[in-house]
Amino acid sequence: HTYTQNWEKDGELVREPYTLTTYLLWMSGITYWRNRVFGVIRRSRGIIIEPFIRAEEEGKVIWESRIHILFYILIVGISVMFHSWAAMAFWIIPMLLTKPVHQLQNTIEHLGLSHENNILENTRSTRTNALMRWLCWQMPYHTAHHVFPSVPFWKLRILNAKIEAQAGTVHRMGWIEFQIEVIKCLVAKDESRWPQNEVWVVAVAGGRVRVLAE
Structure with missing residues (x-):
């Protein structure tokens, strides 16, 4: 999480700014799986374009991709040999159907948050219930996780409380609330046209107020 929201170095930002269409395709999982499939094939051929992969690690990444493809071929072969749909029924289909939820x-x-180098301004936590926090391994306390990534998940609630006591309320929205607001924003204009160092997807019921250092 060293380069969170850095367009050139954040591994989760290796994409073009969203339009409404590309965002909906990403949410559906279509472009996600396309990128994963073609990405592993490309890397298995020795073509590395990801800026976050260090030169000394490229060989390992290439061989890892080749091993992945070998395992996939073995799974297909075994499935055909035994006339089994188990891999499709218990792995591929559930993975495809649940990706939009993920x-x-x-x-x-x-x-929709700032791209400045400030975790409190570029990371958002999720407003949800205790059951969902448990199912998600407390990752809804996402700001706390980014502030101190080494803290184990079962201590994130306590860490979040300490952060908010010192720095004020963190950015937080509900899952459905966020989707409604981000789609409204992308209907109005593409991501590239929104300010890069400001919050442009804002919680309906207020949200974080920046606390300036004294």
Whole structure:
């Protein structure tokens, strides 16, 4: 999380700014899986374009991609040999169908926030209930996780309380609330036309107020 929201170095920002269409395609999982499939094939061929992969690590990444593809081929071969749909029924289809739900968490964490080098301004937590926090391994306390990534997930609630006691309320929205607001914003104009160092997806019921250092 060293380069959070840095367009050139953040591994989660290796994309063009969203338009409404590209955002909806990403939410559906279509472009996500396309990128994953073609990405692993490209890397297996020795073509590395990701800026966050260090030169000394490229060889490992290339071989890891080749091993992944080998395992996928083996799974297909075994499935055909035994006339089994198990891999499709218990792995591929559930993964495809649930990806849009996973994207609810992925997109809320940073999109629509500042790109400045300040975790409290470029990371968003999620407003949800105790059950969902438990199911998500407390990742809805996402700001706390980014401030101190080494803190184990079961201590993020306590860490979040300490952060808010010192720095004020963190950015926080609900999953559905965020989707409604970001779609409204992208209907109005593309991501590239919104300010890069300001919050442009804002919580309906107020939100974080920047606390300036004394």
